[in-house]
Amino acid sequence: MTGLAMGVLIFVVSSGLTLVLGVLRVANFAHGGFFLVGAYASYQIQQHHAQSLPVFIALVIVAGLITAVIGIATERLLFRQLYDLPEATMLLGTYALLLILQGAVQQIWGFNQKSQPEPKVLGSSVHLGSVEIPRYDILLFVVGVVVFLALWYTTKRTAVGRQISAVAEDRYMSSLLGIRVTGVYAATFTIGVFLAGLGGALAGPTLSMTPDIALTYILDAFAVVIVGGFGSITGSLVASLVIGLLGSYLAVYVPSLADFALYMPMIVILVLRPRGLFGAASGVRAAV
């Protein structure tokens, strides 16, 4: 898998995380759980049916929607209770939800590795001069562009998006102006969970699935969100690509350092620029 495609995949997952973080002000560990649910939902509904491209894409979207429905239920039943709690409690609350989601997946699908092959049409590579690009990577790349444009359009050009931005900026003032903050929270959370599920469904064919991928992918997504800046979609895109490319470069040339592609940028950014590359100054405050 090329670094760019890896980066795009991380972007799809982390864009949802950064959206939730920017609006709800909570670092949502459960995002990794929804990623996992998306991957297994996709595995469950595809089996070996998805051989053509349109069917595969449709099933990936369905997996995302299934995840979103589970996300809405989770938000109503469990997540909403956490909104009034302080930041650290919320963080641990989302960690509890991650454990619950991961445990549920373990209970349903077990611990054995599941492999979900990509559809046959996407199995081969395209030759572009001397460069060989897997077709699946091209699909990921297209999806990444679509997700970025859709998010950009939704947040900048639609009424819902403006409300989301307003709540992210100042939730108290927004509530005074008649915006239903709880509704905006629910909408944002749903979009975020859908993206997590979509990312999971797309990641399925690129890895051997075990319930532990929730734990690794949430770290990737957190690293991206921290480097890119809390709440910034553009930052998420840039950071995903940087981390994806750096990771694949190190994996080839300095294999012993490959894992540090994630943690080193994270540490450097946290120390030198805690708000991230594209984050608003209010994202994380470095007081005292």
Add this chain to the structure above:
Amino acid sequence: MTGFLTLRRVAGLLVAVLVVLFVLALPFMVASGDIFFWDTVAVAVLFATSTNLLFGQAGIPSFGQAGFYAAGAYTAALAAQRGWPVLAVLVLAIVIAAALSAIAALVAWRITGLAFSMFTLAVAQSLYSFALKNGTLGGYNGLTGFSATSVAGVDVTDPGFLWYVVVIIVALGCFGFWVISRSSFGLTMRAIREDPVRSLFLGVNVRGYRVLAFALAGAGAGLAGALSAYVNLVVTPDTAYWTASAEPIIMLLLGGMSFFFGPAVGAVLLTALMHKLMNMTHAYVLYVGILLYLILLFLPRGVLSLSEVARAFRRRLSGDAQAVAAGTAGERAADAADATEQETSIVGRGRTQ
């Protein structure tokens, strides 16, 4: 409630005597295989108590204590393989873990709150990757081939003796943290937690205190890790994985972080619970998650606050509004008097730090 022999002190003394009797009698009561389980409980008690210096006292939300625990464990394994005596190994593990956490805290000089949580997570994960990729640390398989045969001249090849040694060291470690929490240093830390800006204006070196607190907690984690190496006879990279950092936090929440012995109680409860759950189901994280969620929502001060909760509930049932008001006022006064029992804690704080 005046005089030396208050009800509270008598109860505390009784619990202490029971704990000591239990510790002494354990090797005669259970099979030697089960002593191993209780060793891990004791190690968890120290790990959770050291982590609570950050959460319950200093208000530093670290999500990477497993990194320093693993640093202590690996240090111990490497030194023990080279034939170092046990006590020297433990001291070395403390020094290394404390130094590493001091360096981490110095690098994170300006970071607080959520960003600090993420920073510590990244540091611990870096240590995990380092252990995983480093040949001298045994890579994925970790380190084996060491054991504690004698401590200060006493033969500990018998699991019962090892249990006594582990408990004594854990007790000494916990006593150290108790002294810290009762000292002026502990008081200053709680002042910083309550209001960092005001503490700064009062002339407290806020960042310096935070670094020191982090190093002390790291030292405790390192000691716990070193003990775990002797107990498990193997050290693997998994000890540094980020989910391992959550375990002491769940323990201190379960027991109650505003009580000094809360984390210890939580450690016993969670270790025992996980032990039972693992025998019943592989998907035990589901139940740990549900437990954590319920604790956060319904018992944020842990099981040790159950008596207060029950008292308040009984009063509400009796419907005497005046008694309720008087009771809460009395409780507040009692809480304020007891330095280790703070009403607000890191979990009870807003996002401005």
